[in-house]
Amino acid sequence: MFIVVCGVSGVGKSTLIRNLNPNIFTLPRSVTTRLARPSDPKSEYVFVNHSEFNHLKEQNKLLIHQYFHQDQYGILNTDYDDIVRSGKIAIKDIGYDGILQLKAKLDKVSCIYIDSSLGVLEERLRKRGDSIEQIRERFSKIKQELTEFRSIADYEISNNSTIEEYQASFQKVLTQIVGGRK
Secondary structure, three states: OEEEEEOOOOOOHHHHHHOOOOOOEEOOOEEEOOOOOOOOOHHHEEEOOHHHHHHHHHOOOEEEEEEEOOEEEEEEHHHHHHHHHHOOEEEEEOOHHHHHHHHHHOOOEEEEEEEOOHHHHHHHHHHHOOOHHHHHHHHHOHHHHHHHHHHHOOEEEEOOOOHHHHHHHHHHHHHHHHOOOO
């Protein structure tokens, strides 16, 4: 099983995922060509250049791959295979094209869309350290992203409430997807 958490940048997807029970849920690493941020957990990323990323694609070593804001992102087949063998559930923040690839390749993919107001999103992006240029670029594509994510989501929750309410809504959806496992 693979659970995808989707939504525009800054909506709080990573916060939700990081607070899950690691005995049940596992985050496959992202292989990416983007530059590392100071806040990036090293265990969640494999940073490569474009040539190395393209080599991984050519060698069919990626479960999915996509472009997002001029950078490439993917998930290694070996990471996903290890999660399946461990009996855990893969969960990840993935963009629209990657979700389509996952749904085409895997039998059990559930997509949870996270919504939030634009003001809240801008504040979170600033706190995370995104530049004004990065924020403008992200907002220029936001309407398209919202439409895309809503079109493929199996569930939708809002992040316009307290963190406790937000996490409770997320846990309720996860319980619907995986049953009694928490």
